[in-house]
Amino acid sequence: MPKIKISKQKCTEIFERLAKTWPHAKCELVHNTHFQLLLAVMLSAQTTDKSVNKALEPLFIKKPHFSSKDLIKMGEDKFYEAIRQIGLAPTKAKNALAMAKILEEKHGGMVPNDRDLLEELPGVGRKTANVVLNVLFQHPLIAVDTHVERVAKRLGLASSEASRLEVEEALMKAVPEKYLVDVHHWLIFHGRYLCIARKPRCLDCPIQDICPKRLLTSSSR
Ligand code: SF4
Structure with missing residues (x-):
């Protein structure tokens, strides 16, 4: 099991800020049923x-x-x-x-x-x-796709070698219970629109002061 590299307090801070940044995040796949x-x-x-x-x-x-x-x-x-x-x-x-x-x-x-x-x-x-x-x-579950995996690893919530299942397990431990139903969408939106694979927009990122990868990456600006 990969170790969480940041404190519980910082974890809570991260997810509080993601909640404020992506209040309308939802599944973007079209469906009626x-x-x-x-x-x-x-x-x-x-x-x-x-x-x-x-x-x-x-x-x-x-x-x-x-x-x-x-x-x-x-x-x-x-x-x-x-x-x-x-x-x-x-x-x-x-x-x-x-x-x-x-x-x-x-x-x-x-x-x-x-x-x-x-x-x-x-x-x-x-x-x-x-x-x-x-x-x-509305099960409190996190589906780890490419965006969720990247964001979790950059934030140090999971080790860079962690498998997708290990990332899921690490996130389930790190995320405060009250956020577990919604956090999947926040992480996807964060990865899709800010913590982009090739050029993360660190200067626009609301958790740049906590992120250990902040100094190693450049913004798109
Ligand atoms: S500071 Fe940069 S690398 Fe860290 S989460 Fe934000 S966008 Fe991603």
Whole structure:
């Protein structure tokens, strides 16, 4: 288990400031229903939310309640055509259809509020399950994607060698309990819009005085 390098007091300060910086942070994947969110999160693996939205928005505009039944009816080939611009589209289309069939056969078309049942679905791993459980069912969970991992490591909340699971475990220890439902979105927004991979905007960052990487990085200004 990686050690947290900063004090509990500083951890609290970090998350208090992130709460103030990103009060409106939320999931940026387009969706109208639980099924659509699950589908969008599955498709977002190793690609951007923007490209997933671009592929799914036309489907959801045409059919605002696009469901597992609609996806099965559409078929793998047509769905693949709709998402072909997304990375790993053939595998994702296959998994999406298999996921929709299982939802229909075992769960009455509903997204289960249960980690084990979610992770039984094709193409659903721990990160996807965490997003779904957090966004749809408000579980106090943190899904570690590339943004969350980068921010946590730069802030010294997890060691640079930590695996994604270790980063998740370190964050679950570091984040005050009252923030656990929302912090996932704050970290994603922070990584996406300020603590950017190539050029972190340290001069604009509200936690620059606490961040150990502040002096090692340059701002975009
Ligand atoms: S000070 Fe810079 S490196 Fe540290 S969290 Fe802020 S943007 Fe990221």
